Amino acid sequence: MLFKDVIKRNGFSTLHNISCIFSGVVMTTPKTRIVIIGGGAGGLELATRLGHKLGRKQKAEITLVDRNNSHLWKPLLHEVATGSLDDGVDALSYLAHASNHHFNFQLGTLTNIDRDGKKITLAEIRDESNDLLVAERELTYNILVMALGSQSNDFGTAGVKENCIFLDNPQQAHRFHNEMLNLFLKYSANQCAGEKVNIAIVGGGATGVELSAELYNAVKQFNSYGFESLNSDALNVTLVEAGERILPVLPPRISSAAHQELTKLGVKVLTKTMVTSADKHGLNTKDGELIKASLMVWAAGIKAPDFMKDIGGLETNRINQLVVKPTLQTTLDAYVFAIGDCASCPKKEGGFVPPRAQSAHQMASRCYDNILALLNEKPLKEYVYKDHGSLVSLSKFSTVGSLMGNLMRGSMMVEGRIARVAYISLYRMHQVALHGYIKTGLMMLVGGINRVIRPRLKLH
Numbered sequence: 001m002l003f004k005d006v007i008k009r010n011g012f013s014t015l016h017n018i019s020c021i022f023s024g025v026v027m028t029t030p031k032t033r034i035v036i037i038g039g040g041a042g043g044l045e046l047a048t049r050l051g052h053k054l055g056r057k058q059k060a061e062i063t064l065v066d067r068n069n070s071h072l073w074k075p076l077l078h079e080v081a082t083g084s085l086d087d088g089v090d091a092l093s094y095l096a097h098a099s100n101h102h103f104n105f106q107l108g109t110l111t112n113i114d115r116d117g118k119k120i121t122l123a124e125i126r127d128e129s130n131d132l133l134v135a136e137r138e139l140t141y142n143i144l145v146m147a148l149g150s151q152s153n154d155f156g157t158a159g160v161k162e163n164c165i166f167l168d169n170p171q172q173a174h175r176f177h178n179e180m181l182n183l184f185l186k187y188s189a190n191q192c193a194g195e196k197v198n199i200a201i202v203g204g205g206a207t208g209v210e211l212s213a214e215l216y217n218a219v220k221q222f223n224s225y226g227f228e229s230l231n232s233d234a235l236n237v238t239l240v241e242a243g244e245r246i247l248p249v250l251p252p253r254i255s256s257a258a259h260q261e262l263t264k265l266g267v268k269v270l271t272k273t274m275v276t277s278a279d280k281h282g283l284n285t286k287d288g289e290l291i292k293a294s295l296m297v298w299a300a301g302i303k304a305p306d307f308m309k310d311i312g313g314l315e316t317n318r319i320n321q322l323v324v325k326p327t328l329q330t331t332l333d334a335y336v337f338a339i340g341d342c343a344s345c346p347k348k349e350g351g352f353v354p355p356r357a358q359s360a361h362q363m364a365s366r367c368y369d370n371i372l373a374l375l376n377e378k379p380l381k382e383y384v385y386k387d388h389g390s391l392v393s394l395s396k397f398s399t400v401g402s403l404m405g406n407l408m409r410g411s412m413m414v415e416g417r418i419a420r421v422a423y424i425s426l427y428r429m430h431q432v433a434l435h436g437y438i439k440t441g442l443m444m445l446v447g448g449i450n451r452v453i454r455p456r457l458k459l460h
């Protein structure tokens, strides 16, 4: 029987029991309830560590809530979009992970927080035919951690929602993948029409840059699978950035190295170009130009979801992030923490912690320590952001970025193999935090075998 059928037949109480049975925890006495919303780069690491420390010995009940059944590390989404990565193989089931790491998992979408009643509301769950599976429900908490990430910010630009794809979750990455395959098929069948495959990406940050390069790798692989007419000349990728240069948060020499690499691949990089609207023909710029595109991606900024604005009477900023103190507690409630992209956390030297996977990873660690301190009535420590550098993968073609370390002052530019290893190590750190060293080693081995026995690109 499918999991959704179990829910449908028995309702929420069974779902709750299932999660308890799956997690191997039988609750007999009331204990501290720690609820984490969002099982992403930060939330899943936190749930795993708290599960081991508190859940295993039943010192507290840890519940992770996510709107999806499985976890895929978000920085891999552009690879899912182009087919370089099959998330059917790489995604992690929350239920199975919870069962192995002594916490409960609840499938659900947070809609509200009632801080007086110390409870949260999860939306009802319906199936594809709109049949009700699980009614709206509430969960009580003693400590709540908000880790629900961010989404693309279209800044209200006309036509973007209707015509562009955002790369915020696996479903959107699949949509991109399907539309890309359709365009490739159409091109191969009608090449004599002289029309290229026009794809436009708005936003010269890591997502836009990495996706542009991945597209050229996808075409190369397709060509090797027999789509002979499909090659880099058939592809017309335009990367549009409003600022002076792509990768604006990285040092200028890295931006310019990435710019050169992309241009070499065939990407048309347009800087100082403001998109004012999108329609079914393409992107319209402030200068009155039309950038023709059949497939458009918007990756030009982030915000926390709109329903987060002032949620539960908590303080939020203009992009709906929860404002937190350096201890990661929200400014108005010491028992509500926020980590990762949905948190607005001040940096000691001024400014705010950037929305990155390494920030979410570090915050999960500090939040873990601080929750234990709170439970043991010890002083909480401040989170200090450690910038280890930023790396951008230009698919199989190159990797560029900067590394920061204790041995050097400032940043050091890296390229090629060293940069590639450092880039991959960020994901490995996430895997180690979730599975430990031995299982991560085995996963690397399986990944290596898969590279030999499976196609290099997801073709369906």
Ligand SMILES: Cc1cc2nc3c(=O)[nH]c(=O)nc-3n(C[C@H](O)[C@H](O)[C@H](O)COP(=O)(O)OP(=O)(O)OC[C@H]3O[C@@H](n4cnc5c(N)ncnc54)[C@H](O)[C@@H]3O)c2cc1C
Pocket (backbone or CB within 6 Å): 037, 038, 039, 040, 041, 042, 043, 065, 066, 067, 068, 071, 073, 074, 075, 076, 077, 078, 108, 109, 110, 111, 147, 148, 149, 150, 167, 168, 206, 207, 339, 340, 341, 342, 355, 356, 357, 358, 359, 360, 391
């Ligand atoms: C294509 C792409 C490439 C990137 N590349 C890099 C990179 O190279 N390096 C880097 O440092 N960063 C990169 N990032 C940014 C990085 O992915 C994020 O900063 C990081 O994932 C944030 O972690 P998080 O835990 O805050 O949120 P996420 O990892 O986004 O997790 C949020 C979780 O919350 C769940 N959720 C959301 N809303 C709800 C709700 N209402 N109820 C229940 N659950 C909910 C989601 O399903 C998700 O599982 C990239 C992002 C993208 C999109």
